[in-house]
Amino acid sequence: MALADEVMDVFADGGALSQAADQFRVRDGQTQMALAIAHTVAEGGQLVVEAGTGVGKTFSYLVPALLSGERVLLSTATKALQDQLFGRDVPRLLEALNLPLRTALLKGRGSYLCLHRMAQARHDAGGERGMAHALAKVERWALTTRTGDLAELPGLDERSPVIPLVTSTRDNCLGQQCPQFKACHVNLARREALAADVVVINHHLFFADLAVRESGMAELLPSVRVVIFDEAHQLNETGVQFLGLQLGTGQVLDFARDLLAAGLQQARGLTDWQDVAGKLEHAARELRMVAGKGWPGAKLRWNGAAPEGIGATQWQGGLDTLRRAAEDAAVALDTVSELSPDFVRLAERAGLLVERAGLLTEPCPPDAVRWVDIGTQLRLVQSPLDIADAVRKRVLKADRPAPSPQEQGDESRSRAWIFTSATLGDDPQLRWFTEPCGLDEAQVLRVASPFDYAQQAALYVPRQFPRPADAGHPDAVAALAAKGVLRLGGRTLVLTTTLRALRSIGDGLRDRLRAAGSDVDVLVQGEWPKRVLMERFRAGADAGATGCVLVASASFWEGFDAPGDVLQLVVIDKLPFPPPGDPLVEARTRRLESQGRSGFGDYSIPEAAVALKQGAGRLIRRESDRGVLVVCDTRLVSMGYGRRLLAALPPMRRLAAEADFEQALDDLTQPPG
Structure with a gap:
């Protein structure tokens, strides 16, 4: 057949x-x-x-x-x-x-327990009580697991600092030289x-x-x-x-720490390991200082010899100092490579740092873009478009x-x-x-979706609303969302386009619900692990449970599934256009315009349309679901490109006025008829 x-x-x-x-x-x-x-x-x-x-x-x-x-x-x-x-x-x-x-x-490999690193982790955990407790939990589980997949370990926070201690990376894996190679998960x-x-x-x-x-x-x-x-x-x-090139000062500091630990434990006195590691740490910190303070999360364009706002001489000197420190480390490790497989792997890591630092002192290839991520550490990135x-x-x-x-x-x-x-x-x-x-x-x-969106869902775009760039916009979003939360007893997801708006809207919701005497729980992304947030939100619809509103960004625009009456109101703060100052976005836009195409029409609008569809897709997950989608951005109905974005959304019925919105919310509290 x-x-x-x-x-x-x-x-x-x-x-x-x-x-x-x-x-x-x-x-x-x-x-x-x-x-x-x-x-x-x-x-x-x-x-x-x-x-x-x-x-x-x-x-x-x-x-x-x-x-x-x-x-x-x-x-x-x-x-x-x-x-x-x-x-x-x-x-x-x-x-x-x-x-x-x-x-x-x-x-x-970062998802699996590394038996060799777990054995070393007891020393690295030091006397910190919480870390020692988490490590003991991993060690007990290690005795029974067959797969070593950390997802099987109940209650392990994906943000736990113990995870890097008991997993390997491409940098620190010893491969066939590892004493636990045969048992490796x-x-x-x-x-x-x-x-x-x-x-x-x-x-x-x-x-x-x-x-x-x-x-x-x-x-x-x-x-x-x-x-x-x-x-x-x-x-x-x-x-x-993955297809680009990255070099981070945090990566250099990690290498220096691993080099110092291995040198003092396995080759003490054969090289001045403190000096070698110290030069690496100094070079990494100096390069970070050259970049200045910057706003955490900012990206510096890097179109020439140095990122914007940084002197080329200082920057190139900092990269050269880093490269030389890595070269010195490679030489020191080569003298002890026969003593332990740890030194062989460390030498390979040193060589990789030398290679990347060298490549980043050369001009950026024409089919790629460079930038620097600013944070506690620096991350130097070269990416294909x-x-x-x-x-x-x-x-x-x-x-x-x-x-x-x-x-x-x-x-x-x-x-x-x-x-x-x-x-x-x-x-x-x-x-x-x-x-x-x-x-x-x-x-x-x-x-096409088989759902009857016209019957199951409604779209509301408030006409009288602050512009997205106005300082009062987040507070207005919080006020509108609070109105829905109070009517529904929770059952609301607020999706934001920035982390700054996430915090502002979360705080505004808490203030308004507290003032109204509501016990609805305001969940804000980042305050708990994603898994915990999702479980708590879904539990909020159970009989007798305290209702929930979740304020989230980034990963919650997709992959968050809350079918049934668990979620009945989705509020999106702004149209999710790609950030105009992002170096990768700018480079993609320039390429389109060099081809005679429109960067906005051929890149920004399709990007926003796809993201908007993803966010709206959180609302209706089954044939029996009902809900309201609110987009707090008047550009969706006032700008010409809004018609294209509206066409990308599911064919929901439109709510013209605030009274219609309130009536739709009230209807959701009644059994379907």
């Missing part, structure tokens, strides 16, 4: 999918997407699918991929989505389809991935390997014939993080998958590449996604 026919049977009413999915019903869009993917899997090539919320895209790509009998690589945006695919979705489908396939989960995960039929990874891991060939993907990818990227809208921004060239040359042009014994002699079966997300652009050809990702030859499919 042809793959398309098998897929049709699975998605038919009463088919195998009804056993795997709760409340399954036939959706034309889901079946259409699955059949398109089945065709690409059978024939090879590239397929880009934008699948609106509610289509059921996960099963749309999993069913044809699993039924194909091919080796499959699944990549998604976050480790949490990885865990969901590997732990829930794939096993349910394999059981329903009665397929005896072997699966594996592969993450980056990272190597175990890689071996299982190489033996599996279906491997679940994440985009960060994929591009990290593309950049440095370090994660084991170099062995895995040639044996895979079907590659699927879910949440593909994040591919370009993820990729440029997009991943198109890397994808064309190093991904799509990769060797064909090795043929199975049945396929010997058949050279026509090219690899199948599937890219899918709920938001991939605002034009029919999805150029916002395909152009920067180098997918010039991809077929494009757009599948």
Whole structure:
């Protein structure tokens, strides 16, 4: 039976999918997407699918991929989505389809316990009580875990300072020289991935390997014939993080600390380790001082010999001092390299620092952009403008998958590449996604959401509202959100475009709810781990529980799922245009304008449209959900480009006046009729 026919049977009413999915019903869009993917899997090539919320895209790509009998690589945006695919979705489908396939989960090395570093961590933890307690918890868990995946350790805060002590990085991993190499959890995960039929990874891991060939993907990818990227809208921004060049003063300080510890423990007296480490620390701190104070989080353009506002002589001198300190460290380490594998790895790290410092004293390549991130430490960045060239040359042009014994002699079966997300652009050809990702030859499919947005949701843009740049704008957003929170008893998500607005709106909400005598809990991103915030928010809708409003930015614009009555009001403070002063944004805009195109129309508006769709997508997650979306930015209805942004949003009914908004909120407190 042809793959398309098998897929049709699975998605038919009463088919195998009804056993795997709760409340399954036939959706034309889901079946259409699955059949398109089945065709690409059978024939090879590239397929880009934008699948609106509610289509059921996960099963749309999993069913044809699993039924194909091919080796499959699944990549998604976050480790949490990885865990969901590997732990829930794939096993349910394999059981329903009665397929005896072997699966594996592969993450980056920072997700796994390093047994060697854990053994050293007791010394590094010192006498700090909280750190010692957290380390003891990790040590007890280490005795029972098979995978070493830290996500399995209950109650471990992802921000815990113990995590860097018990995990390895590419810089400090000892590789085959490690005394725990045979028992290494990272190597175990890689071996299982190489033996599996279906491997679940994440985009960060994929591009990290593309950049440095370090994660084991170099062995895995040639044996895979079907590659699927879910949440593909994040591919370009993820990729440029890894395909560029970075040098941080914090990285230098970490190296100096590791060098000093290894030298004093294993080669005391053979070199003046204090002096070598001291020169590195001094060079890093001097370079940080050259950059000045700056606003934390600011980015300095770096178009010439030095970043803006910094003297070229001082800057180049600081980089040269850093390079020489790293060279001296490399020489010192070379004299003791035979004593321990730690010194061999440290010498490699010193060489990398020398190389990067040297490259950053040279002019920036024309197809890249440089800047400096200002914080407690400095981060020097050289980034490509997009991943198109890397994808064309190093991904799509990769060797064909090795043929199975049945396929010997058949050279026509090219690899199948599937890219899918709920938001991939605002034009029919999805150029916002395909152009920067180098997918010039991809077929494009757009599948609309099955939700009845006109009945389920309403959009309100307040006409009388401060302009986004006005000082009173955050307070006005807090006042509007408070009105909704008081009517709904919580059930509200406020999405902000900046961290400054996040804090202002959070404080304003607390003040207003306190003044109104409300016990609704105001949750603000950054005050608790993301996982804790999400769990508390969802619990706020339980009977008898205190309601919640969550004020969040950045990662909460997507990947936050609160279906049902848990979330009924989403408030967006401003249109999410890319920051105009960002060096990468400026460089992309200049490139478009050099091609005779509009930086605003061809870059800024599509970027805002995709982000706006992502934020709005938090509201309606099921056919039974109801809610109101508020965009506190009058430009959406007053500016010409607003029509394009409105067209990118789901077709919600429009609320014209404040009274309509209040009535819509009141309606949400009543049972659906």
